[in-house]
Amino acid sequence: MFSKVLVANRGEIAVRVMRACRDLGVRTVAVYSDADKHAGHVRYADEAYNIGPARAADSYLDHDAVLEAGREAGADAVHPGYGFLAENAAFARRVEESDLTWIGPSADAMQRLGEKTKARSLMQEADVPVVPGTTEPVDSADEVKAIAEEYGYPVAIKAEGGGGGRGLKVVHSADEVESQLETAQREGEAYFDNSSVYVEKYLEAPRHVEVQILADEHGNVRHLGERDCSLQRRHQKVIEEAPSPALDADLREQIGDAARRGVREAGYTNAGTVEFLVEDGEFYFMEVNTRIQVEHTATEVITGIDVVKWQLRVAAGEELDFDQDDVEFDGHAIEYRINAENAADDFAPATGTLETYDPPGGIGVRIDDAVRQADEIGGDYDSMIAKLIVSAGSREECLARSERALSEFEIEGLQTIIPFHRLMVTDETFRAGEHTTKYLDEELDRERIDQAVERWGSTDAAADEAEADDAESTEREFTVEVNGKRFEVNLEERGAPPIPDVDVGAASGGSGAGTAGAATQPDADGDDEEVIVEADGEQVSAEMQGTILSVEVGEGDEIGAGEVVCVLEAMKMENDVVTERGGTVSQVLIEEGDSVDMGDTLVVIE
Incomplete structure (x- = not known):
């Protein structure tokens, strides 16, 4: 077994991996960006290293920075978690060529299965049914239109390296092709470092069912049953459960066998997930996620198998010690993603301070998180702050327990x-297990979501009476970085006045008090500068923290009400920023790639 593992990720999945390491007596190394200096995964790890600025491309996606941290720490293996570099075959190959061990499938297997067109071809060879579409990437709008004419609209444009709904765009008519193709390519490049896309027929009302697999280097392949991930908003999962309420015993066996057959054909090892679409009693291969999944927890609960621990063991060369017939499914489990989002505002990302963070407990309740009370939740990364996993002997009992657990989960700030989850556990369609991937976006009454948020969504926190006592405390905590490595320093001093938090060794900077007609915003180098805003006209401001993906207007442009002025990426979601009224653009204060904070002025319209 390894002695020290670097976890190339952040948040709850980084802590989840570290906990599995500790169970095996393995030390852990965290990496973190400037935005994550005080993050939970950094606190939990045995040691931690700064790898760059907040922007993921300059930190968590920086191959050289991650590998250098591994060498500096003396780690002997790298676990990528999910997202970021988890399905990046080029990075996996670099790890394989180094002195480190890659905890995941080989780079060759990742290339065969991680790129969706190659995976579709391979599955066809393994006699696994696939959704009709291309087995080669497409480069132009004309190619997409030709495919749509063959199969009929709608079609789906998908990023080859995509997942979680990122890089997936549905096209309903020819006049949408060009813009949707551009967006899918841009998201693929931004999130997966791969702008290549392919096209397939878009199924109108399928179930999303996926099979968890484990495979070792000794030729053993096992599946751990299926999960149903059909409840999605904008193609991103929000609730997952195991087993699927939509499968009978015969279809369950067929899908499990198909998943094993496909990964064996690919020469795949370690953990992975084979995803299928199920419609009218038929199933179609969609993709293979060559990594651990967010929702692996539901499988662990009903099988009693620690998937992450087996990732480590398989990478260390161990053989799976159970046969397929040994895998048993006990009861039902549902995972609820606790996202910092406002469901009443089309699930727009939210930021703020966890003034209260009090998760539920009790029998059948599991919490996976990396946060604690008083943590700041920013907009630089994914909006998920925790996962609530509820289990019971039956689905009905699991839903009842979920009601209790969700009502006990207190988050303020x-x-x-x-509130959305509390609505769903009482929703007749969801309780009956009759929902499809379209249910949330197209069928659920939006007013019911608004009412649920109004009823259960208050974020008003009571004043923290202990704050004054804390201010008088003589114990001070400092974060010190020496050559990029993080150290925690505790200083106890009597009779000293309170001092603000500082980052020792970091250059200080900031802005002074603002004046009327001015705003402090980062320049291209990330430093603050004063931007003068004209007093007259509509100031279109950022409603959330994020990164400018594109600027759609220029100074002097005439635009109408409701037109898009820029595209803002926040927590891995693209958001169109629109103007409330028409007029002439007098100032454009942002450029592509800029980071902005909530309230920053983006564009001024006269």
């Missing part, structure tokens, strides 16, 4: 989708 920012909006989350807990």
Whole structure:
């Protein structure tokens, strides 16, 4: 077994991996960006290293920075978690060529299965049914239109390296092709470092069912049953469960066998997930996620198998010690993603301070998180702050227990989708297990979501009476970085006045008090500068923290009400920023790639 593992990720999945390491007596190394200096995964790790600025491309996606941290720490293996570099075959190959061990499938297997067109071809060879579409990437709008004419609209444009709904765009008519193709390519490049896309027929009302697999280097392949991930908003999962309420015993066996057959054909090892679409009693291969999944927890609960621990063991060369017939499914489990989002505002990302963070407990309740009370939740990364996993002997009992657990989950200081979850566990369609991937976006009455948020979504926190006592405390905590490595320093001093938090060794900077007609915003180098804003006209401001993906207007442009002025990426979601009224653009204060804070002025319209 390894002695020290670097976890190339952040948040709850980084802590989840570290806990599995500790169970095996393995030390852990965290990496973190400037935005994550005080993050939970950094606190939990045995040691931690700064790898760059907040922007993921300059930190968590920086191959050289991650590998250098591994060498500096003396780690002997790298676990990528999910997202970021988890499905990046080029990075996996670099790890394989180094002195480190890659905890995941080989780079060759990742290339065969991680790129969706190659995976579709391979599955066809393994006699696994696939959704009709291309087995080669497409480059132009004309190619997409030709495919749509063959199969009929709608079609789906998908990023080859995509997942979680990122890089997936549905096209309903020819006049949408060009813009949707551009967006899918841009998201693929931004999130997966791969702008290549392919096209397939878009199924109108399928179930999303996926099979968890484990495979070792000794030729053993096992599946751990299926999960149903059909409840999605904008193609991103929000609730997952195991087993699927939509499968009978015969279809369950067929899908499990198909998943094993496909990954064996690919020479795949370690953990992975084979995803299928199920419609009218038929199933179609969609993709293979060559990594651990967010929702692996539901499988662990009903099988008693620690998937992450087996990732480590398989990478260390161990053989799976159970046969397929040994895998048993006990009861039912549902995972609720606790996202910092406002469900009543089309699930828009939310930021703020966890003034209250009090998760539920009791039998059948599991919490996976990396946060604690008083943590700041920013907009630089994914909006998920925790996962609530509820289990019981049956689905009905699991839903009843979920009602109790969700009602006990107290979060104040920012909006989350807990009110939405509380609505769903009482929703007749969801309780009956009759929902499809379209249910949330197209069928659920939006007013019911608004009412749930109004009823259960208050973020008003009571004043923290202990704050004054804390201010008088003589114990001070400092974060010190020496050559990029993080150290925690505790200083106890009697009779000293309170001092603000500082980052020792970091250059200080900031802005002074603002004046009327001025705003402090980052320049291209990330430093603050004063931007003068004209007093007259509509100031279109950022409603959330994020990164400018594109600027759609220029100074002097005439635009109408409701037109898009820029595209803002926040927590891995693209958001169109629109103007409330028409007029002439007098100032454009942002450029592509800029980071902005909530309230920053983006564009001024006269």
